[in-house]
Amino acid sequence: ETRRAKATIAALSNVLGQLESQIEPLLLQPLAETVIGLEPIQQIKLQTVIPYVVYDLIFIYLKTRGINPLTHPVVAELARIKQYFDKIKGAENPETKRMAIDKEAAGRFIKHAIAQAKAGAPHSATDIMQSTSNTGGSGNAAVPAKVTVKMRAREAYLRELSQRGDASDEDMEDLPDFED
Incomplete structure (x- = not known):
């Protein structure tokens, strides 16, 4: 087990070193200056990734201290930030969004329209002809209030x-x- 723990610690140290070298350019200048040269979607991504990395590092720190991070509020923050990532994906790919239909509301509209149409619907062919001539002949008779x-x-x-x-x-x- 000792070898396995040492290997895990070495891998973690290596990954943290890589992370530090990647974050270093961001730390050389203020965030406002870094963000100003980016496209809006890139700005959003950067400003979402930074807190995610911080909370993820806190998660790792808690694990290294023997604290169960799943009981810590950091997990809720990570979940919240993941929701922002989903929103960003939705903004990047709007064509993949589907229009949601409120089935209950549609059902109410249809039932109401049917009830109104039955209450004021013409019963004979002459009634239909009169109603279409009154509406300009369009064939779309207005449903009475x-x-x-x-x-x-x-x-x-x-x-x-x-x-x-x-x-x-x-x-x-x-x-x-x-x-x-």
């Missing part, structure tokens, strides 16, 4: 006001509210 109890009450109230001849703006503001 649902008439609510409140709408009927308002119409009756306005009719009463107009018959009395005293329909004014003040009366319009005091209209009663009715629930369906």
Whole structure:
């Protein structure tokens, strides 16, 4: 086991040396100067990779100290940063994104349209002809709006006001509210 541990430590030391040589150019100048010369997507990648590397090094440090890193908050941070990597991939390949369909909402729209169409649908061929001629002959008859109890009450109230001849703006503001 000692040989295996020594080999692992040597490999880790080698990898950390390589990492240090790769990070060194970033450390020679301020991050703002490094980022300014990059494309926007490259800036995002760099600013996402840096915290990932830091948290990953903390993860490795915890392991070398005998602390279980899976119980440490660093794991949650690594998972959060991985989500950013997924977002970056999505931004780089927008054509692979598929449009999501909300099946429940689509079902509600369809049921509502069918109910409205049944309620106001023409029943005979002459009714169909009249409805298409009223809509400009396009064949797409407009679905009538649902008439609510409140709408009927308002119409009756306005009719009463107009018959009395005293329909004014003040009366319009005091209209009663009715629930369906």
